[in-house]
Amino acid sequence: MWLDDLQDLAYDVEDILDEYATQVLERELMTKQSTNRIADYFSSWTPSALISQADMKSKTEEITRRLEDLCEEKNDLTLKEIAGGSSTVTWQRPPSTCVPTEPAVIGRDADKAKILEMVLCNKQSGGSFHVIPIVGLGGVGKTTLAREVYNDKAVADFNPRAWTCVSDDFDVLRISKAIFESITASTCTLTNLNEVQVQLKNKITGKKFLLILDDVWSKDYDLWEALKSPLLAGAPGSKIIVTTHSKDVASTVELEACYNLGLLPEDVCWAYLRSM
Structure with a gap:
């Protein structure tokens, strides 16, 4: 205000x-x-x-x-x-991780169930994987919801699983390295995009993976095409969850549909405040 x-x-x-x-x-x-x-x-x-x-x-x-x-x-x-x-130094939100930051999540059980249903179905887009964009206002809980799904035992069959915070800098090399490091739990010292993506492709070829791309801002379709190219080697049924505040971004990564995450109901908000 x-x-x-x-x-x-x-x-x-x-x-x-x-x-x-x-x-x-x-x-x-x-x-x-x-x-x-x-x-x-x-x-x-x-x-x-x-x-x-x-x-x-x-x-x-x-x-x-x-x-x-x-x-x-x-x-x-x-x-x-x-x-x-x-x-000038501008404040930037710290990168998100797959590690839960709260002891419990209130009011998102129905949303989590719907996202899990989408993750576990056999639908595919863009080749062997299906993209699930979660769209909503900043702070509404997109990252928290994606984290809940990522850590649920229902997705244990996805191997490998990877979490990457994208933010506003859609650097294909940086993101590709981050995905590789998340999958291998090791540092990637390569500096050439081709070499990074070749190694990434080798790691996921024939495997059913689950990838979270958190906080995506870029609407550049060419950058998205470049990033997803090694991911096409994954096994059918692989899923990519993209969290974003923009429906235009969602349309870039998935043309058919996105999951619109709304605000929490008022009674849930009051219940949360009373529990603090």
Whole structure:
């Protein structure tokens, strides 16, 4: 809410600056058109212009007051500023893992059952594997749901299983190495994409695998094609679960359907709060 208020203030500042720039431009044009520039400049200061100046002053004072209020709220909320300039450091969400982060998951039993049903069915797409996109708002629980499915005993027959956090940097080499390392539990020192994907293909050829690609942002179909090429060597029935906030991403990796993960019901949210 504080950021929304700050954004609204920024928009209002832009409006005032645009209005001021327009007034300056108008006066410059009037001055250039006059044979007596000085006389015409002073003649432009009509009562309406004076009123406009007073109105501008009132607006800037209001902007200043709102900015001071936001600064006070920032301090009350203990918000921290990020250093500006070329050394700006932006916060990034830590990479996700397959290791559970909570003792229990509330309110997602039905969603988990549906995803497990999709994972265990024999449907295939894109060759030997089937892609299951889980789409939902940030923080709604996509990663948690994928983790619950990944660690369920019902998927024990999938071998190998691999978990990779993709995030916004869809680097095919990095992701391919991460998948290889997740499968082999060893470090991959290769730096050539072809060599990495050849080794990855060898590790999964003829095997029924389960792969989680968490937090995918890229809608680039060519990058997706490059990433999935060694995965085509897997056995029929292999599954890839992709979590993403974007339906466009889901359409890139799977054209037929995706699983839309909704918000938790209100009664479940209250039950969770009461249990804390």
